[in-house]
Amino acid sequence: MNPEEIRQAILEILTRIVPDEDLSELDDSVSFREQIELDSMDFLDIVMELRKQYRVQIPEDDYLHLDTMDGTVNYLTPLMRDIQSPA
Amino acid sequence: MSSVNHRNDRIVITGIGLTAPNGNDLAEYRANLLNGVSGVVPYETRYVGNVLAGVCQFDETRYQRRKEVRRGTRAGSVSIYCAQEAIAKSGLDWETVPKDRVGVYIGITEHGNVETENEIHEISQFDYDTKFWSHHHNPRTVANNPAGEVALSMGITGPHYTIGAACAAGNAGFIQGVQMLRLGEVDLAIAGGSSESIHTFGIFASFASQGALARHEDPTKASRPFDTDRNGIVVSEGGCLCTLERLPDALARGATIYGEIVGYAMNTDATDFVLPNATRQAECIHLALSRAGLGPGDIDIVSSHATATEQGDIEECKALSAVFGDFPDVAINNTKSFIGHAMGAAGALELAGNLPAFQDGIAHATINVDNLDPKCGLPQIVANTPRQLDKVDVILNNSFGMLGINSVLIVKRYQAG
Numbered sequence: 473m474n475p476e477e478i479r480q481a482i483l484e485i486l487t488r489i490v491p492d493e494d495l496s497e498l499d500d501s502v503s504f505r506e507q508i509e510l511d512s513m514d515f516l517d518i519v520m521e522l523r524k525q526y527r528v529q530i531p532e533d534d535y536l537h538l539d540t541m542d543g544t545v546n547y548l549t550p551l552m553r554d555i556q557s558p559a
Numbered sequence: 560m561s562s563v564n565h566r567n568d569r570i571v572i573t574g575i576g577l578t579a580p581n582g583n584d585l586a587e588y589r590a591n592l593l594n595g596v597s598g599v600v601p602y603e604t605r606y607v608g609n610v611l612a613g614v615c616q617f618d619e620t621r622y623q624r625r626k627e628v629r630r631g632t633r634a635g636s637v638s639i640y641c642a643q644e645a646i647a648k649s650g651l652d653w654e655t656v657p658k659d660r661v662g663v664y665i666g667i668t669e670h671g672n673v674e675t676e677n678e679i680h681e682i683s684q685f686d687y688d689t690k691f692w693s694h695h696h697n698p699r700t701v702a703n704n705p706a707g708e709v710a711l712s713m714g715i716t717g718p719h720y721t722i723g724a725a726c727a728a729g730n731a732g733f734i735q736g737v738q739m740l741r742l743g744e745v746d747l748a749i750a751g752g753s754s755e756s757i758h759t760f761g762i763f764a765s766f767a768s769q770g771a772l773a774r775h776e777d778p779t780k781a782s783r784p785f786d787t788d789r790n791g792i793v794v795s796e797g798g799c800l801c802t803l804e805r806l807p808d809a810l811a812r813g814a815t816i817y818g819e820i821v822g823y824a825m826n827t828d829a830t831d832f833v834l835p836n837a838t839r840q841a842e843c844i845h846l847a848l849s850r851a852g853l854g855p856g857d858i859d860i861v862s863s864h865a866t867a868t869e870q871g872d873i874e875e876c877k878a879l880s881a882v883f884g885d886f887p888d889v890a891i892n893n894t895k896s897f898i899g900h901a902m903g904a905a906g907a908l909e910l911a912g913n914l915p916a917f918q919d920g921i922a923h924a925t926i927n928v929d930n931l932d933p934k935c936g937l938p939q940i941v942a943n944t945p946r947q948l949d950k951v952d953v954i955l956n957n958s959f960g961m962l963g964i965n966s967v968l969i970v971k972r973y974q975a976g
Binding site: 516 | 624625626629630685690691693694695
């Protein structure tokens with residue numbers, strides 16, 4: 473998966489986790505939590521969905537890399553490079 | 560309950576919120592009970608396959624955001640809907656109600672099976688690796704979940720908990736509310752029962768293994784208490800929560816009073832895990848009557864518990880015969896014949912569906928009584944068509960459950976004085 477496909481995958485996960493939020497104006501450089509209502513349990517849902525859908529294991533110490541969309545995509549790119557995009 | 564006549568000990572029902580398989584508010588539900596409309600439909604459940612069930616169609620997002628629905632449980636959504644509806648119908652100005660003086664008391668038959676089954680199914684897709692087990696499992700399965708979701712959703716900071724009482728739970732929820740109001744623990748109780756049981760395959764599978772799961776080519780005819788051709792229980796979901804208040808509080812704000820809870824009792828068979836005991840059931844009814852200061856002849860409608868199992872129906876009829884045998888004018892009906900067995904919500908829903916009788920004087924029917932079982936041959940059973948009564952002043956509501964738990968609630972038309 474390339475960075476754009478990873479970004480799309482994260483967006484699809486977020487759409488399920490925070491279905492009441494409008495994600496169309498999401499600023500990739502700004503913290504998720506500053507833009508949408510996302511608490512710690514929601515954040516764990518992102519981690520769990522990545523684990524279930526893509527078998528990506530994210531150690532707890534690395535959670536800090538998932539603060540923004542840019543940070544998340546940058547962190548996941550090497551981990552998901554060899555995964556085929558579901559699309 | 561000896562001080563029941565003290566004005567502050569008089570507890571009244573001032574709001575009703577419900578969702579049943581055949582109605583999402585009291586008016587719709589009552590109309591369908593009077594018109595013989597069943598809520599039982601074909602339903603598919605994991606592993607068991609095609610079964611019949613009572614399925615509710617309320618709008619979950621009327622009172623919850625989609626994220627809250629996803630985050631919580633079905634029992635939580637059912638309970639939030641019912642609690643919000645009860646408040647709306649009560650006429651209370653919710654914004655000004657002191658939330659630390661509100662208690663939430665919800666009877667449940669079981670809770671947690673749904674989420675546990677879902678998670679086991681989920682990790683089965685991952686070779687049972689528990690790293691895929693959801694972090695939501697614990698908050699969704701704690702036994703107080705349905706009541707806690709109500710408190711969280713509505714900003715209630717008084718006590719909240721569930722009352723685990725098998726299928727006697729609906730009455731038990733009301734009783735808890737009454738007791739807490741009388742103790743002065745709260746000023747407003749949101750009480751009743753709730754069930755998400757159709758979402759656990761285990762309850763269907765267990766009743767099937769017990770030979771007690773109803774089947775019929777016409778789903779609307781599957782739940783048939785007192786009928787010779789019954790073959791078991793239709794499992795249903797649903798909820799009914801009421802606002803309960805001390806009489807002076809209700810009067811002070813000019814509340815509509817749906818009825819006054821004048822008596823209750825709970826006892827235990829102590830004889831079997833699943834088989835009921837008519838002697839103990841009759842004792843429970845007598846105890847409730849005694850506490851209400853009433854006799855069997857004062858009861859106008861008996862809302863029976865009968866679930867359409869042979870032993871259960873017959874035992875309850877023995878109990879009813881022992882108590883009401885000399886009183887031909889009492890009307891005995893059964894709501895499960897319409898909606899199936901709503902488990903933790905059953906007692907509350909069955910009472911609620913009868914409360915409008917205080918206004919219209921009608922005992923709704925027990926449908927699907929095509930061949931009355933002679934062992935259930937009580938002449939007072941209202942079979943297939945509603946019965947107009949001369950008067951309806953007192954309703955007695957039976958709810959019994961596994962492990963021999965019995966509950967009886969008596970509600971009287973409110974009379975000033």
